[in-house]
Amino acid sequence: MRLKGKVAIITGGANGIGLAACHRFSEEGASVIMADFDEVAGKEQEALCKEKGLDISFVQVNVADRESVAKLIEETVARHGKIDVLINNAGITNDATLVKMDPADFQRVLDVNLTGVFNCTQAVVPHMIEAGHGKIINTSSVSGVYGNFGQTNYAATKAAVIGMTKTWAKEFGRKGINVNAVAPGFTATAMVKKMPEKVIEQMASAVSLQRLGEPEDIANAYLFLASDESNYVHGHVLHVDGGIMM
Template identity: 55%
Template structure:
């Protein structure tokens, strides 16, 4: 029980990596507030968590909307009285070539993948500072480290998340708050469902482990970083990519 009685907020917690992270946290004793913009999948995920015997709440939220995020934080505090872990997992893709990218595609990805992370962390950090402890985990990407064709907006957002992670580690570390990021490689989720099989096959071939990642691979990284096993890890960007970027 590595997170026994710890209270965790997980954004984008109704599917993919977020849902698997919520399940793994629950199995390790955490109390959960999952947030997602999709109410139907959110309620289903909530039922599954409660079936495990977990104390959990679901909040419909768009992390690009500050009022939604404030409601999310308020719900966690009203229900549990504290916030020990924040997993900034929510994210979208709106891929396109630079010269053809609609400004709306840029704005949507930046507002959710970058500004959403800022807003969630800003509203939770003050609570963690009062507690004198806390863990903030951000979803980065190998794309944020090395770039990718057709993902100007996504790469920019994830590079920004990495920069914020390192800045917050320095700002919040003295307050007892650890801030780290996980940089997944190609993980089999709803996002990859949109990618051509040929591209996925190429990524699999390029990965030294000769497979694509699974949501549980990332969830296990989050569990480690959220736990006391990582008590001296701060400001790190952990690549979980099977060696793709070597």
């Protein structure tokens, strides 16, 4: 097992890519904290995971709220005694072209996608420094690398996440902490699958591999970066996008 004995926090863990990652990590031996704002989905998924014998526990968190994040970290340490891996996966969209974007929607996306990553990482890092090791994986996006129509707020946060990843890699490498990012492309989450079939086909046709990514594709990238196999991978942005921008 590639994560045997490890303790991992996965934010946005109750749905989509985060849920796939929770399953994958537990299957590889990790004790997983499924951290999510959606209490109904979180408790439902926790029960299903327990039925499957997976070591996954739900903790409600608002990553944009520092007090909520502090409680998440305190509960994790109290329960498991350590934190080996943090996956900053939580994120939202609220799309509109620049001229139509409500400033409140701009700020809301920044609060979750950017400030949330800052809050969680700042709260976890002292525990990793004390332990002398840790893995931090931040979720960016191809939108943060290349931009995307109608996503001023989302693209800005995902570009900023790359900047923070590289900065933190410089700060924490000497402390034994690996910091990397994953940049997913179009991924077949439940939200995407609700789109009209024609739109999905157009999205897939833009990808070199001619298909959307599956949540498990992204979860496998998280797994590699969280495992000992990536101990010399640092400050890297791993594109998992089917070659969309080759």
